[in-house]
Amino acid sequence: xxxxxxxxxxxxxxxxxxxxxxxxxxxxxxxxxxxxxxxxxxxxxxxxxxxxxxxxxxxxxxxxxxxxxxxxxxxxxxxxxxxxxxxxxxxxxxxxxxxxxxxxxxxxxxxxxxxxxxxxxxxxxxxxxxxxxxxxxxxxxxxxxxxxxxxxxxxxxxxxxxxxxxxxxxxxxxxxxxxxxxxxxxxxxxxxxxxxxxxxxxxxxxxxxxxxxxxxxxxxxxxxxxxxxxxxxxxxxxxxxxxxxxxxxxxxxxxxxxxxxxxxxxxxxxxxxxxxxxxxxxxxxxxxxxxxxxxxxxxxxxxxxxxxxxxxxxxxxxxxxxxxxxxxxxxxxxxxxxxxxxxxxxxxxxxxxxxxxxxxxxxxxxxxxxxxxxxxxxxxxxxxxxxxxxxxxxxxxxxxxxxxxxxxxxxxxxxxxxxxxxxxxxxxxxxxxxxxxxxxxxxxxxxxxxxxxxxxxxxxxxx
Amino acid sequence: xxxxxxxxxxxxxxxxxxxxxxxxxxxxxxxxxxxxxxxxxxxxxxxxxxxxxxxxxxxxxxxxxxxxxxxxxxxxxxxxxxxxxxxxxxxxxxxxxxxxxxxxxxxxxxxxxxxxxxxxxxxxxxxxxxxxxxxxxxxxxxxxxxxxxxxxxxxxxxxxxxxxxxxxxxxxxxxxxxxxxxxxxxxxxxxxxxxxxxxxxxxxxxxxxxxxxxxxxxxxxxxxxxxxxxxxxxxxxxxxxxxx
Numbered sequence: 001x002x003x004x005x006x007x008x009x010x011x012x013x014x015x016x017x018x019x020x021x022x023x024x025x026x027x028x029x030x031x032x033x034x035x036x037x038x039x040x041x042x043x044x045x046x047x048x049x050x051x052x053x054x055x056x057x058x059x060x061x062x063x064x065x066x067x068x069x070x071x072x073x074x075x076x077x078x079x080x081x082x083x084x085x086x087x088x089x090x091x092x093x094x095x096x097x098x099x100x101x102x103x104x105x106x107x108x109x110x111x112x113x114x115x116x117x118x119x120x121x122x123x124x125x126x127x128x129x130x131x132x133x134x135x136x137x138x139x140x141x142x143x144x145x146x147x148x149x150x151x152x153x154x155x156x157x158x159x160x161x162x163x164x165x166x167x168x169x170x171x172x173x174x175x176x177x178x179x180x181x182x183x184x185x186x187x188x189x190x191x192x193x194x195x196x197x198x199x200x201x202x203x204x205x206x207x208x209x210x211x212x213x214x215x216x217x218x219x220x221x222x223x224x225x226x227x228x229x230x231x232x233x234x235x236x237x238x239x240x241x242x243x244x245x246x247x248x249x250x251x252x253x254x255x256x257x258x259x260x261x262x263x264x265x266x267x268x269x270x271x272x273x274x275x276x277x278x279x280x281x282x283x284x285x286x287x288x289x290x291x292x293x294x295x296x297x298x299x300x301x302x303x304x305x306x307x308x309x310x311x312x313x314x315x316x317x318x319x320x321x322x323x324x325x326x327x328x329x330x331x332x333x334x335x336x337x338x339x340x341x342x343x344x345x346x347x348x349x350x351x352x353x354x355x356x357x358x359x360x361x362x363x364x365x366x367x368x369x370x371x372x373x374x375x376x377x378x379x380x381x382x383x384x385x386x387x388x389x390x391x392x393x394x395x396x397x398x399x400x401x402x403x404x405x406x407x408x409x410x411x412x413x414x415x416x417x418x419x420x421x422x423x424x425x426x427x428x429x430x431x432x433x434x435x436x437x438x439x440x441x442x443x444x445x446x447x448x449x450x451x452x453x454x455x456x457x458x459x460x461x462x463x
Numbered sequence: 464x465x466x467x468x469x470x471x472x473x474x475x476x477x478x479x480x481x482x483x484x485x486x487x488x489x490x491x492x493x494x495x496x497x498x499x500x501x502x503x504x505x506x507x508x509x510x511x512x513x514x515x516x517x518x519x520x521x522x523x524x525x526x527x528x529x530x531x532x533x534x535x536x537x538x539x540x541x542x543x544x545x546x547x548x549x550x551x552x553x554x555x556x557x558x559x560x561x562x563x564x565x566x567x568x569x570x571x572x573x574x575x576x577x578x579x580x581x582x583x584x585x586x587x588x589x590x591x592x593x594x595x596x597x598x599x600x601x602x603x604x605x606x607x608x609x610x611x612x613x614x615x616x617x618x619x620x621x622x623x624x625x626x627x628x629x630x631x632x633x634x635x636x637x638x639x640x641x642x643x644x645x646x647x648x649x650x651x652x653x654x655x656x657x658x659x660x661x662x663x664x665x666x667x668x669x670x671x672x673x674x675x676x677x678x679x680x681x682x683x684x685x686x687x688x689x690x691x692x693x694x695x696x697x698x699x700x701x702x703x704x705x706x707x
Contacts, residue, residue, distance in 0.1 A: 005584040016572045362568045365529055366582045366629070367557020369550050456529045460564070 001372045010379035017352065024348040025388045031338030032392020032436045036424060037399040038330035044400070044423035046323040059292040062299050064105065064285045065308045066097040095306040097282045105287055108301050110294035115139040115254050116282040120262040122190040124250060126174050133170060133249045135188065137257030141288050153182035153232030156253045163231035163253065170249035171233045181230050188226040190262045226260060338436065341388070342443035345381055349447035360451055361459025370452040377448035378441060385440025389433035397424045476637070476669055477503040477526060482535035484521050495521040497693040508663050508670045510680035510687045518693035519673045520641055526671060527562055527639040528555045557586055561630030565642035567622040569614040575625045576601065576610040582633040600628040604658060620651035627658060638662065640672040644679065656683045
């Protein structure tokens, strides 16, 4: 029989015993619904967690340092930029983490942002008092992340705004009512590191001063002050979200922080190890990838360029594993419901064989092969599975929506933003339907085989 | 009522050789058909006559390919039914055989035309051709007007005519009828037998009918084979259609 005829006959047979078949199909639907609801919860929570993690910026960041730091003291001096790359011993080649390197990284595919970690110790003056604290430069790309969610006041008005965001604990030190600080001004007192580039040195008319500048390794340090407006106060420590480790307490737009040329810890290292090339280098650079997927290729590319790179992707892998186990667990329980439903299919089809013995006999007398009869019962089982699967997915989705709705109401009462805890992606819907069909077909195996083996003479004699 | 004598050919269509069929019922073995040999010619109307338990229905089932003999051979158009596997037997039933039963056996959940269409579905005939052949078959048994009725809405005679249409729709070579008038009153039964004769004559079909009503068999069949206890005890040509 052709499959179209088979499905027509199967559907017609299902319609005949409509109540019994509907109940059986409903059983499948409930099984599938519980499967879908459970897994949608698993998927939803996973999506929620990984969204949060992605937004946190930990998993799309690659941290780069110079290899030099791992070579120990007394290594070869850095080759001059003009010196040709020596192919004979590339691993030995020292690469400074300087502006050129930064440009190189920025040109890599799927790189969103490359920024240095700018952190320095300063004095902050506010209302006549002086406080010692850490200042951290915040890259513009953190605007899009959730790192500054829940800020009192506002995020920096522009990437070059002379504004600061205070960490809440620090704000409390400045004022008993931290919220009133927003919009006020504070003064940063810091040490400026002056890069004395060769051009600048050569501009000096006095030969002695030129010599001085060269002898001192090309840097000088000057005390400076900077007025900043307090844009906002942040409760949590957002520094994790911008790829830096160790909390700053005063946050500045990175571009502003860079322009300060504040002396940093590695300046002295630079000076000692680099023999005073005079070019500014970075202690570390953070590279933002477009998505966590791109992190590994970028990491590899950077290692090939001769730098140290690492990311936190491994941690996210572990998280994914935890969720896979979690999903499997949920799926296992939900599959029990579907197993019970499949027993219902076996029962219904066996009943149908008893009822339709004579019909099977007639079909065989008219020339139906064993295979035709088996296929017909199989098609009926499959149709129940398919219908049950489709209804089940719809039902499961509704259960998930109800759970999300309920949770959101609960969270709103606690003054928390609602979350979407249930998520039914298309692959879950499709595989749940496919699973229902497969389970139903397996359930139909025995009844269909029995129907096919029926002796037509016996079946026709049956009243 | 005058019945035109049909003139069947002398070419052998079915040859049963030493056919036996035994059933095991608990500890006892029932010899439904034992060591029976029979030849049926192409275009013949043969009546298998006998009391109940004589083995006539078992023989019909064997000849129709619904059952297989325990021993012996049944040659139909050169192939031995006893040697066919179940799929080949199903093919034989589908393509060579048409069957009508005492209890009509129309599927109650289908309309008349769907019942008639069933063998065409099984034979995977094109949809376009199906409706045409269904109409043709129903017209043949004068039931075209009732095609959308369910079997329960039809009289016994109409149901049997519908079953006949279903048996003919695949254009079989042999029509088997198992007590086709058993559930019908005399007048309706005669109508069915007249229709069978008409089919035999117009389509040249071979008809094998099981009955226990001797007068009917004598009036409509060309030849009668009498069975008793699974054996062929007598066979003779009737006046209506003696073989030439």
